[in-house]
Amino acid sequence: MIILGLDPSLTCTGWGLIRAEGSRISHIANGQVKTDAKAPLPDRLAHIDRALAAVIADHDPVQAAVEEIFVNDNPQSTLKLAHARGVALLACARAGLSVAEYAPRLVKKAIVGTGGAAKEQVQAMLRVLLPGTKVAGADAADALAVAICHANHRPRF
Template sequence: MTAIRILGIDPGLRHMGWGIVEADGTRLSFVACGTIDTDGEQALSERLRTLHVMLAQVIEAHWPDEAAVEETFVNRDPQGTLKLGQARGIALVVPALAGLVVAEYAANLVKKTIVGTGHAEKHQINAMLKVLLPKSHVTSPDAADALAVAITHAHHRRPPRLAAAVARAVAGSKARPA
């Protein structure tokens, strides 16, 4: 089996976390993590540009094989939700432009995968990251969340050949007359 390098992304307009793990079967290894910060005084377009450029640099520096992005939830502030959605768009399109398969995971699934419960607290996730990736150097809560997304993808991903076989089977079942 060949190791798969996975980029996890925790989308955010102010702070976009990223984390990279390598999965070799059931063995996980820490590669790198960090946060892309934007200046809240800049225009939205400049902040999105910064996210795009910096995330592309992370991909170029670490050459992940696949990417995973945490799904966001709608909050009470429609304007904030819209801005977060735009940052999330960057988190989805930059890896796709680099040719990576991009998966999405709900926050509750990430928490359940890492801690065992879908309503885990941040400190519980951090504690489990120290167990799962003892050599990790987590630099921020956003980077920790991104590593958790990457680990979730390592546990729930479909290998490309299996995904292609499932897609062919679904397409074949839709083509058959009832």
């Protein structure tokens, strides 16, 4: 089963694809969708939508997992994150994917073993779990972590 993990952000949305076969996982692809901070909000959201639609069309995932929103001290930042997250959820729903949502602390716990892990710890564990994988950046690493979290928590029939 191919799982798409997403780490939404208006600035840089990370995506990662893994194959999960039983308890085994393997890397397929990962990347980041960067937007122009000077562009109008609707244009930035449309860019994220087009890029995610292309990823989904190219790799045909069966399920998706998206990181839940964490509340920032700055309400404007939280609102911008919510816009990007809504676009990510819509892109998955439009493609007919079932979507699971995971809190950042649960994702870190699934990868590192503790919900308070630093980004560097998550990235170090990804090198262990997906050896030889070239990760496009921190947001792509977070997206791969979300996909792995889903692989570990999804119902198995």
